[in-house]
Amino acid sequence: MYPGRPPILSDKDMIKKIMEGDRHAATLLIRSTEKLVANIVFRMINNYADRKDLIQDIYLKIFRYLPKFRFQSKLSTWVAHISYTTCLDHLQKYRPELIDIPDDDEWLLPEIAWQKINRETLDASQLLSVKERSEILEKLSATLPPLYRTLITLFHKEELSIDEIMNITGLPAGTVKNYLFRARKILKERLLDYYSKEYL
Amino acid sequence: MSKIHLSEEQLQRYALDGFADPVAAEHVSDCIHCQTQISAYQTLYSHIREAEASLPDFNTELLIPDLLSEVNAPDKKEAWYLYSLLSGAIGLFVAGLIVYWNTISWIFSGIGTIGLVLSLVLLSGILAMQLIELYGTYRKKMKALNPE
Numbered sequence: 001m002y003p004g005r006p007p008i009l010s011d012k013d014m015i016k017k018i019m020e021g022d023r024h025a026a027t028l029l030i031r032s033t034e035k036l037v038a039n040i041v042f043r044m045i046n047n048y049a050d051r052k053d054l055i056q057d058i059y060l061k062i063f064r065y066l067p068k069f070r071f072q073s074k075l076s077t078w079v080a081h082i083s084y085t086t087c088l089d090h091l092q093k094y095r096p097e098l099i100d101i102p103d104d105d106e107w108l109l110p111e112i113a114w115q116k117i118n119r120e121t122l123d124a125s126q127l128l129s130v131k132e133r134s135e136i137l138e139k140l141s142a143t144l145p146p147l148y149r150t151l152i153t154l155f156h157k158e159e160l161s162i163d164e165i166m167n168i169t170g171l172p173a174g175t176v177k178n179y180l181f182r183a184r185k186i187l188k189e190r191l192l193d194y195y196s197k198e199y200l
Numbered sequence: 201m202s203k204i205h206l207s208e209e210q211l212q213r214y215a216l217d218g219f220a221d222p223v224a225a226e227h228v229s230d231c232i233h234c235q236t237q238i239s240a241y242q243t244l245y246s247h248i249r250e251a252e253a254s255l256p257d258f259n260t261e262l263l264i265p266d267l268l269s270e271v272n273a274p275d276k277k278e279a280w281y282l283y284s285l286l287s288g289a290i291g292l293f294v295a296g297l298i299v300y301w302n303t304i305s306w307i308f309s310g311i312g313t314i315g316l317v318l319s320l321v322l323l324s325g326i327l328a329m330q331l332i333e334l335y336g337t338y339r340k341k342m343k344a345l346n347p348e
Contacts (some may be wrong), residue, residue: 038254055256059263130293134251156248184212188240191247 012076016065030059033079036158039081042118043149044087054090058083073167080160080168084150091146140190148183207256215241246312 009017009028017025037058045051060084069078128136141149147169154160154168165176202223206214213219214228215238228234297304308316 023264027261030260030263034256034260035253038256042254052256052258055260056263059260061263063265130250130252133247137247137251152248156245157251181209181212184241184244185208187244188237191244192236192240 011071014075015069018063018066026063029062029075033076036076036080037083039153039158040083040150041087043153044084044091044146050090054086058086061086074164077160077164080154080164081170084168085170087122087146087150136191136194140187140194142187144183148186150180151179152178152183152187205231206237206315211237212241215245 009025014025014029018029020103028068041051041054041058045054061078073081120197132171141152144152151165151169154165155162160168162173162176164170166173169176171179204227206224206228210224211234214224228238308319311319
């Protein structure tokens with residue numbers, strides 16, 4: 001089941017009921033996975049119309065291939081894997097440059113801009129509203145490669161383990177950890193730069 | 201106190217789970233630079249954790265197919281397409297053999313039995329390789345739906 005929600009039906013029961021044509025079970029599946037699916041699609045795809053089409057495509061695939069689900073992972077991991085591969089196929093087809101991973105040097109910022117910033121300034125950022133902080137994060141991660149954005153969301157927001165992320169993305173553990181490290185570093189540099197400009 | 205700043209990896213880990221070896225922990229307690237870096241990572245993590253959840257802005261329940269049981273049923277249509285394609289290909293091959301039989305028999309008239317057998321083996325090999333490749337692609341697609 002999707003983390004953070006009480007399991008109403010077990011994965012097995014839910015699939016069985018959906019295959020029998022139970023629309024309520026299908027609704028439960030959508031309700032329990034839509035945040036996860038949206039988190040992946042929204043991080044990987046920028047275009048609004050494409051996002052909607054992809055979410056439709058993902059759920060069509062999920063319902064179509066549900067009988068082929070072999071319980072080798074959690075249902076939510078399988079759903080996330082289908083979402084990820086569908087988005088990746090889309091990116092590879094239309095915008096291959098978006099999944100290019102840049103060299104670290106390209107993203108490093110000069111230290112001068114933020115070296116005067118202190119811990120208090122950063123602590124004060126906690127006083128901002130959730131909406132404001134979400135907007136700041138959106139700004140900071142806007143030009144980050146979709147793969148970095150997705151990994152960061154899966155690990156820090158969805159609180160998935162490295163093993164689960166490996167199952168979803170098909171990337172080796174070392175690559176996942178390396179990309180996460182680089183993504184965090186880039187975001188931290190940008191965050192320091194942002195707060196040094198906004199609040200000092 | 202150690203004068204060496206924490207590595208980026210140590211900073212990320214410290215901010216994530218507060219873990220550091222005693223030497224690194226002692227350094228952090230007295231180093232404003234490292235404290236700022238850790239605080240930046242902690243701010244970043246909290247921004248991500250508390251960010252507003254993404255949700256589709258349309259009724260996702262509309263995505264449930266009208267006839268669920270039919271969507272989940274084995275795709276007979278797909279099998280029908282496959283059988284038609286296969287019988288069409290065999291039909292074309294047989295028709296070609298009948299129409300061009302004279303030309304074909306003329307081509308092969310100069311080749312001895314061994315040559316004929318070798319040609320057949322070669323053709324079968326090529327065909328088998330194509331089929332294996334096709335099966336590989338199918339397996340890859342199926343594996344994508346059921347990651348280990």
